[in-house]
Amino acid sequence: xxxxxxxxxxxxxxxxxxxxxxxxxxxxxxxxxxxxxxxxxxxxxxxxxxxxxxxxxxxxxxxxxxxxxxxxxxxxxxxxxxxxxxxxxxxxxxxxxxxxxxxxxxxxxxxxxxxxxxxxxxxxxxxxxxxxxxxxxxxxxxxxxxxxxxxxxxxxxxxxxxxxxxxxxxxxxxxxxxxxxxxx
Numbered sequence: 001x002x003x004x005x006x007x008x009x010x011x012x013x014x015x016x017x018x019x020x021x022x023x024x025x026x027x028x029x030x031x032x033x034x035x036x037x038x039x040x041x042x043x044x045x046x047x048x049x050x051x052x053x054x055x056x057x058x059x060x061x062x063x064x065x066x067x068x069x070x071x072x073x074x075x076x077x078x079x080x081x082x083x084x085x086x087x088x089x090x091x092x093x094x095x096x097x098x099x100x101x102x103x104x105x106x107x108x109x110x111x112x113x114x115x116x117x118x119x120x121x122x123x124x125x126x127x128x129x130x131x132x133x134x135x136x137x138x139x140x141x142x143x144x145x146x147x148x149x150x151x152x153x154x155x156x157x158x159x160x161x162x163x164x165x166x167x168x169x170x171x172x173x174x175x176x177x178x179x180x181x182x183x184x
Contacts, residue, residue: 009052011061014050014052014054014061015061015064015065015068016068017046017050017052018046018047018050018052018061018065018068019046019064019065019066019067019068019069019072020050020068021045021046021049021050022042022045022046022065022066022068022069023069023072023073023081025037025042025045025046025049026042026069026081026082026084026085026126027081027130029081029084030081030084030123030126030127030129030130030131031130031131031132032131033127033131033133033134033135033139034123034127034142034145035084036084036085036086036091036123036144036145037084037085037086038085038086038087038088039058039062039085039086039087039088039094040058040088042062042065042085043058043061043062043065046065063094063096066082066085066096066099067096067099069081069082070082070099070100070103071103074103074104078129079122079125079126079128079129080100080103080104080122080125080126081126082096082097082099082100083097083100083118083119083120083122083123083126084123084126086144086146086147088146089146090146090147090150091143091144091145091146091147091148091149091150092112092115092116092144092146092147093115093116093119093144097115097118097119098115100118100119100122101115101118106118116143116144116147117141117143119144120141120142120143120144121141123141123142124139124140124141124142127139165178167180167182167183169182169183170182170183
């Protein structure tokens, strides 16, 4: 048999192999305080480690892999390592993160931001378990960097869109103090 020949693997077996490969990869990510990994990078890494490749689109299989990791973490009483996996475009966990809440017996998140806050708390639990170099205060939950940046940009845009306050007496724009220089 040719060493480069492809061998078909049952999809269920592939998902199991990818989940088994993902667990130690995510533990490694959790070893760095505030580190996250994108779905795409994790998808490539589990295929490389397992030696099992697919031509399926990532969104058609990565959720099953993460569910396998989540169930194994729950079985081991480990924090949800899947909280470390974020989208490349906005740094947020995906809709599938709701499975973390379900497995933990918690109500569904009210919105995407609440889901992100829960994920940040879960990530901190991962860092506390696997990271050897936490801050002396034990660390703080942190939103994924891209998501934090997006929030900052939205806040800046909202602030920039507001009309500058003006003095009700002389109608001159107020300085940052909020006290009119003319009218005092």
